[in-house]
Amino acid sequence: MTVQKQGTDELLGLDKFxxxxxxxxxxxxxxxxAVCSDKxxxxxxxxxxxxxxxxGEVLFDYAGCLECGTCRIMCHQLKQWKYxxxxxGVSFRFG
Amino acid sequence: MEDEKFDVIIVGAGPxxxxxxxxxxxxxxxxxxxxxxxxxxxxxxxGGRLYTYALELVESxxxxxxILERAVVREQIMMLSDKTGLTxxxxxxxxxxxxxxxxxxxxxAPFDEWFxxxxxxxxxxxxxxILVDELIEKDGKIVGVKAGGDEMYADLVIAADGxxxxxxxxxxxxxxxxxxxxxxxxxxxxxxxxxTIQQRFNVGPDEGVARAILGGTDSVMGGGCLYTNKDTIxxxxxxxPASLAKQERSIADIYQDFKMHPAIYPLIKDGTTVEYSAHxxxxxxxxxxxxxxYRDGFLxxxxxxxxxxxxxxxxxxxxxxxxxxxxxxxxxxxxxxSADVGQLYMKELNELQLISTMxxxxxxxxxxxxxxxxxxxxxxANEMIGSLFYxxxxxxxxxxxxxxxxxxxxxxxxxxxxxxxxxFKAL
Numbered sequence: 057m058t059v060q061k062q063g064t065d066e067l068l069g070l071d072k073f074x075x076x077x078x079x080x081x082x083x084x085x086x087x088x089x090a091v092c093s094d095k096x097x098x099x100x101x102x103x104x105x106x107x108x109x110x111x112g113e114v115l116f117d118y119a120g121c122l123e124c125g126t127c128r129i130m131c132h133q134l135k136q137w138k139y140x141x142x143x144x145g146v147s148f149r150f151g
Numbered sequence: 152m153e154d155e156k157f158d159v160i161i162v163g164a165g166p167x168x169x170x171x172x173x174x175x176x177x178x179x180x181x182x183x184x185x186x187x188x189x190x191x192x193x194x195x196x197x198g199g200r201l202y203t204y205a206l207e208l209v210e211s212x213x214x215x216x217x218i219l220e221r222a223v224v225r226e227q228i229m230m231l232s233d234k235t236g237l238t239x240x241x242x243x244x245x246x247x248x249x250x251x252x253x254x255x256x257x258x259x260a261p262f263d264e265w266f267x268x269x270x271x272x273x274x275x276x277x278x279x280x281i282l283v284d285e286l287i288e289k290d291g292k293i294v295g296v297k298a299g300g301d302e303m304y305a306d307l308v309i310a311a312d313g314x315x316x317x318x319x320x321x322x323x324x325x326x327x328x329x330x331x332x333x334x335x336x337x338x339x340x341x342x343x344x345x346x347t348i349q350q351r352f353n354v355g356p357d358e359g360v361a362r363a364i365l366g367g368t369d370s371v372m373g374g375g376c377l378y379t380n381k382d383t384i385x386x387x388x389x390x391x392p393a394s395l396a397k398q399e400r401s402i403a404d405i406y407q408d409f410k411m412h413p414a415i416y417p418l419i420k421d422g423t424t425v426e427y428s429a430h431x432x433x434x435x436x437x438x439x440x441x442x443x444x445y446r447d448g449f450l451x452x453x454x455x456x457x458x459x460x461x462x463x464x465x466x467x468x469x470x471x472x473x474x475x476x477x478x479x480x481x482x483x484x485x486x487x488x489s490a491d492v493g494q495l496y497m498k499e500l501n502e503l504q505l506i507s508t509m510x511x512x513x514x515x516x517x518x519x520x521x522x523x524x525x526x527x528x529x530x531x532a533n534e535m536i537g538s539l540f541y542x543x544x545x546x547x548x549x550x551x552x553x554x555x556x557x558x559x560x561x562x563x564x565x566x567x568x569x570x571x572x573x574x575f576k577a578l
Contacts, residue, residue: 059341059422061411064403067339067427096330096396102337102429104403122429123194125315126335129328129431130392138317139187142299143280147193150340150383150426151259 064104068120075119076144081136082118088133089114096130122146157183157276159483160296160305162283162318164191165259166201166469167453168311169266170209170476176273177210178484183305184267184275185298187282192263195313196338196430197469198376198387200361201262202254205470208477208503214251218265220380221359222252225352228464229375229414231367232533236414238362256359256378256385257469258340283312286321286449293322293448306489308449309479311472314431316455324451325441330393331520332435334373337406338387341422345382351418352379363463366529367409371395371402372520375409376466377418384419386410389432391520432468433459434520437513444500445493452476458505460512463519474505514577521570523562531561 089095090113097106097114103122107115123145128137139145159175161168164186172184188194200223206214226241243253271277287295287302295304296318310318314333319325345356352360364375373390388406395402409415433439433454440457444450452458453472460467478499485499486492500506518524534557539550547553558564 059339059410059416059419059424061407062424064427067403067424070424070426071428094396096392099395099399099401100335100392102335102402102406104401122427124335124429125431126333126392126429128315129333130330130396139282139315142187142282143189145194146428147189148196148260148426148428149193150261150385151192151196151263151428 068103072147072149073119074144074147076140079141080118081138081140081145082116082121082127082134083136084114084116085133085135086113092133097127100126100130102126155303157181157303157305159183159307159309160185160303161309161311162296163311163313163455164267164277164279165195165263165311165313165453165472166266167455167472167476168309169263169270170205170473171309171311171452171480172270172275173209173266173273174477174480175483176270176275180483182270182275183303184270184277185281185283185296186267186277186279189280190260190264191267191277191279192260195259195263196336196428197257197259198336198338198378198385198466199257199259199469200254200378201257202467202470203251205473207251208474213269214255216269218261219255219257220378221256221354221357223254223256223361224252224354224358225360226464227360227362229362229364230529230532231364231412231414232530234413235533235537236412237533237536254361256361256380258380258383258385283318286318291447293446306448307483307492310449310451310455311453311476312455314433314454316451319441319451319455322446322449324443324446325455328431328439330396331391332433332439333392334389334432334434335392335395335402336387336389336430336432337402338385338428339410339424340380340426340428341384341386341419342382342425343384343419343422347421348379348382348384354379363466365524366526367412367415368525369398369400369405369408370526371398371405372522372525374463374525377415383425384422386415386419389434391434394525433457434461435516436460437509438516440509445496447490447493450479450493450496452479458509460509460515461519462512462515471505474503475500478503478505517577518574521573523566523570527562531558534561
């Protein structure tokens with residue numbers, strides 16, 4: 057196969073994740089999102105996990121998080137940002 | 152639980168933590184290193200390369216056993232415009248038998264796991280797969296950490312938990328980063344057979360290139376990098392989140408276009424992407440290092456302390472992490488009382504010249520962060536160089552006039568002088 061342009065969904069499929077189904081490590085404040093005009097989350101997340109739906113609401117899925125911390129720095133309205141519990145989350149095989 | 156007390160607890164088994172644990176354990180201290188990843192290195196990402204001198208500080212000739220990729224023998228700077236690319240290539244020589252190579256490309260999962268394993272061999276205890284939740288404070292002194300339901304105690308807690316260090320923030324020593332102080336690194340590791348890598352980059356077996364790239368990031372501030380590993384290529388961009396937030400495209404999309412740039416793609420063609428990763432990088436050098444790096448029972452090393460230097464040609468983080476881990480270990484070994492460790496740590500950082508080196512380069516983020524660096528100057532350089540090679544049979548313009556014309560097309564002369572002055576002052 058030759059390397060090609062790929063979307064984040066495909067690229068994240070290459071990584072090894074152990075998702076903590078019980079606990080979200082990042083939690084949004086939906087009421088804050090509703091009135092946020094900047095929405096830096098949409099462009100700064102390398103995994104593209106912040107998306108807008110048809111109604112213009114922010115959707116977020118913590119599975120697939122690369123644990124970089126950028127959303128915590130750029131959004132001051134998150135209800136929670138912490139690393140996934142031990143053994144959960146992404147495991148880089150190359151890094 | 153007091154009977155479980157260690158001399159030192161290190162949070163994070165990256166290069167800073169492992170360097171520190173290695174020396175402390177070798178000198179007979181009881182060390183517990185706690186790592187949130189399943190294995191050391193599994194949460195870590197580099198561009199990247201390691202400058203070899205740092206491992207020498209831990210143990211002479213340790214680098215010979217390390218899991219390294221290729222010795223960097225070609226240093227390259229590339230500037231991209233929309234469709235063209237200009238590469239400067241410095242061949243640094245191959246007399247590897249005679250001297251230790253300056254630097255090696257590395258991958259962090261194998262490297263960090265190896266390094267933590269070496270610390271373990273020296274007698275350090277490593278607890279992997281455990282996330283430290285909080286520090287334990289008693290009478291104003293940090294005395295241990297809480298992880299899950301467990302409490303663990305030590306004379307000293309060392310925060311080696313990286314750029315997102317929650318330990319440093321909890322200790323009250325580190326303010327949250329802002330979007331101008333860090334870069335978001337995004338990287339693909341692309342598998343390619345070693346012979347192809349050697350042919351494409353004109354290097355021998357075990358030899359490699361490190362390439363810093365300006366431009367090709369859709370005018371977003373930051374840059375790219377390419378490192379050749381044994382049988383993979385690390386290709387990434389590091390972009391300013393503040394600059395990204397001012398425009399509409401996602402960093403993931405910008406990176407994909409960068410990867411497919413006509414001057415980049417032939418280097419990775421026929422390869423297979425095997426991993427996609429991201430990590431924050433401290434980008435503001437000395438000016439973002441916290442005023443105080445310790446308090447009673449606690450100190451910070453590596454990215455947690457913000458020890459990164461980026462001059463565009465030298466991007467140093469892993470080596471500084473190791474140096475700071477060494478400094479912390481030496482401070483512990485020299486301290487007569489645990490209250491002295493913090494001040495001794497600063498003294499060791501000075502003696503190892505980490506602080507003076509960071510101070511020397513303190514102005515550089517002003518240069519690498521010039522807005523025109525991300526597209527105006529790379530475009531300008533490409534067009535100027537391109538014009539020197541352009542022949543169409545018509546009467547060419549006089550070279551001085553054509554250069555001036557190209558310059559004016561991209562930027563005002565006043566702006567160039569202003570940037571030059573800013574750059575000069577920053578040195």
